[in-house]
Amino acid sequence: MYEKIRFLPSGDCNLIMEFGKEINPQINNQIRKIINLLEKDRIHGLIEWIPTYRSILFTYNPSIVSFNSIIEFLQELENIKDEISFSPPLVTEIPTVYGGEYGPDLTYVAQHNGLSIEDVIAIHSGTDYLIYMLGFTPGFPYLGGMSEKIATPRLESPREKITGGSVGIAANQTGIYPIGSPGGWQLIGKTPVRLFDPQLEEPFLLKAGDYLRFVPVNIEEYTEICEKLVTGEYRVKRYPQQRDGERLG
Amino acid sequence: MNTGSRDILNKEMVNGLDKKIIIENPGMLTTVQDKGRFGFQRFGMPVAGAMDAFAMQTANVIVGNNRNEAVIEITFPGFALTFSGKGYAGITGADLGASLNGREIKPWQSFEFRTGDRLVFASLKKGSRAYLAIVGGIDVPLVMGSRSTYLRGKIGGFEGRKLLKGDILLCGKTEQYRALGTISLPEEFIPDYGKREVRVVLGPQDDCFTKEEIDKFLSSTYKVTNQNDRMGYRLEGPLIKHSMGPDIISDGIAPGAIQIPGHGQPIIMLADRQTTGGYTKLANVISVDLSLIAQLMYGDSVKFKKVSLEEAQRLYIEQEGCLLKMIKYVEDEFRKI
Structure with a gap:
């Protein structure tokens, strides 16, 4: 993490607030605090923001607010943020059916790591994963915190079509495909929950700075959730993060 | 047109509803934006x-719409449609050889249409993207606050996709328009798409390149390759070397960002760009010059000129002033009619 935050112009309508040049939970926590404050109150002319592993990009209208005024505003947030107590990040439960046709590569992941299938499921579903950022495709979460014990290289030749909801592993990362797309991740399971639905008032399920946790379900439970999703009866489980999986700064 | 049907059309006109366009030929890539x-x-x-936000806004202004109504973005000639109903439409952006029932329609002007009129874009004259606005806007559902088509995500616009032959689009649901006649914009409001010098602001990762490499980028001519679409344009020209490698920890991508991946050839990120990425960004095309980029095509050459952030923002504010002046000009013209 930098001693002093950097502000960099990114064209005439965007600027980057850069906290460091590495991926770590401390930086993510700094970013989460700034964004929490922004959501309550923000300077006129600031349009939106993109949090990433190590920075926030701000989009603004330079005919309303100047580059320097935005920086002053952000520095003010930076100065007050450590004196404010924030509510803890939320954990969203992602019900996941592991293996079989839903996770065709689960056996390979187990073999590759010298583990049983049950071990892989226990390790994968035994952690709260920090959502560092969303990107790549709408709603795709970049997660941190997967155990090295289940790390597995990508497929040598990517699949042409992976359906939305597929849960996969690529090297030491895990993730969920929000929408159908090609991809080379090892598929270990599938969630019925939709990470992205443009018709909803809140189209995205997840938010950078929060956590998610995979919860194993069987095929009957999976089917039941699918049915409840159709009738609108299903609500994902969400609760404040309490575990001390990753030390926050 | 017989008088009987005209009476019906007048009634529709009063209601401000039931204007339609029927796509006869979708052309190469036509979307609602x-x-x-x-x-x-x-x-x-x-x-x-x-892609060309100035032309999109201008198209709306000349038909009396609010400037951010949905319009049709037409890429290259080939597009043809038939109107149903009566009203005003306007064309801006590229000159793609438009004609209404065989009569030439130059860009930067509006015209009146009636049921059965056929609008054809037949030849590539200048630029590559034309905008067609129709009084009251194109009536497609708002998805997450916008009517824009995002092709890769299959959302927004008309069924989340490019237009196809036989599609019927409703227009003019919004009754907040002021068009009372046709407009032909004076020269002062029309951009010069022939300009091949595009202005940039350096950053955010210009510190990943030596001064020599930045000078090389700013003094060379680059050509647009055939890998160009709404997401971005890959350019071809002198290779730009990184001081410390091409990859950074991902950060956000602004419109017009110029990425330099490992192969050293610049990529300009445009309307459908992904939100984040892990390549160094040497510079960023200034907002007012994104229109010039949007009108380039395969084989066109372009040079980059560095300006200060202050200059880029002054030009942004100046263009905003130009649009406001244009809106006033159009309203004054309508008043004369």
């Missing part, structure tokens, strides 16, 4: 929206 989908980039949702 507005200014774009803002507020969801933090969830990984690209902005999309018109």
Whole structure:
């Protein structure tokens, strides 16, 4: 993490607030605090923001607010943020059916790591994963915190079509495909929950700075959730993060 | 047109409803666009929206619409449609050889249409993207606050896709328009698409390149390759070397960002760009010159000129002033009619 935050112009309508040049939970926590404050109150002319592993990009209208005024505003947030107590990040439960046709590569992941299938499921579903950022495709979460014990290289030749909801592993990362797309991740399971639905008032399920946790379900439970999703009866489980999986700064 | 049907059309005109366009030939790539989908980039949702935002707004202004109504973005000639109903439409942006029932329609002007009129874009004269606005706007559902088509995500616009033969689009649902006649914009409001010098602001990762490499980028001529679409343009020219390698920890991508990946050839990120990426960004095309980029095509050459952030923002504010002046000009013209 930098001693002093950097502000960099990114064209005439965007600027980057850069906290460091590495991926770590401390930086993510700094970013989460700034964004929490922004959501309550923000300077006129600031349009939106993109949090990433190590920075926030701000989009603004330079005919309303100047580059320097935005920086002053952000520095003010930076100065007050450590004196404010924030509510803890939320954990969203992602019900996941592991293996079989839903996770065709689960056996390979187990073999590759010298583990049983049950071990892989226990390790994968035994952690709260920090959502560092969303990107790549709408709603795709970049997660941190997967155990090295289940790390597995990508497929040598990517699949042409992976359906939305597929849960996969690529090297030491895990993730969920929000929408159908090609991809080379090892598929270990599938969630019925939709990470992205443009018709909803809140189209995205997840938010950078929060956590998610995979919860194993069987095929009957999976089917039941699918049915409840159709009738609108299903609500994902969400609760404040309490575990001390990753030390926050 | 017989008088009987005209009476019916007049009634429809009063209602401000039931104007339609029927796509006869979709051309290469025709989509519904507005200014774009803002507020969801933090969830990984690209902005999309018109590639040439100035031309999109101008098209709306000359038919009396609010300037961010949905319009049709037409890429290259080939597009043809038939109107149903009566009203005004306007064309801006590229000159793609438009004609209404065989009569030439130059860009930067509006015209009146009636049921059965056929609008054809037949030849590539200048630029590559034309905008067609129709009084009252193109009536497609708002998705996450915008009517723009995001092709890769299959959302927004008309069924989340490019237009196809036989599609019927409703227009003119919005009754907040002021068109009372046709407009032909004076020269002062029309951009010079022939300009091949595009201005940039350096950064955010210009510190990943030596001064020599930055000078090389700013003094060379680059050509647009055939890998160009609404997401971005890959350029070809002198290779730009990194001081410390091409990859950075991902950060956000602004419109017009010029990425230099490992192969050393610049890529300009445009309307449908992904929200985040892990390549160094040497510079950023200034907002007012994104229109010039939007009108380039395969084989066109372009040079980059460095300007200060202050200059880029002065030009942005100046263009905003130009649009406001144009809106006033059009309203004054309508008053004369």
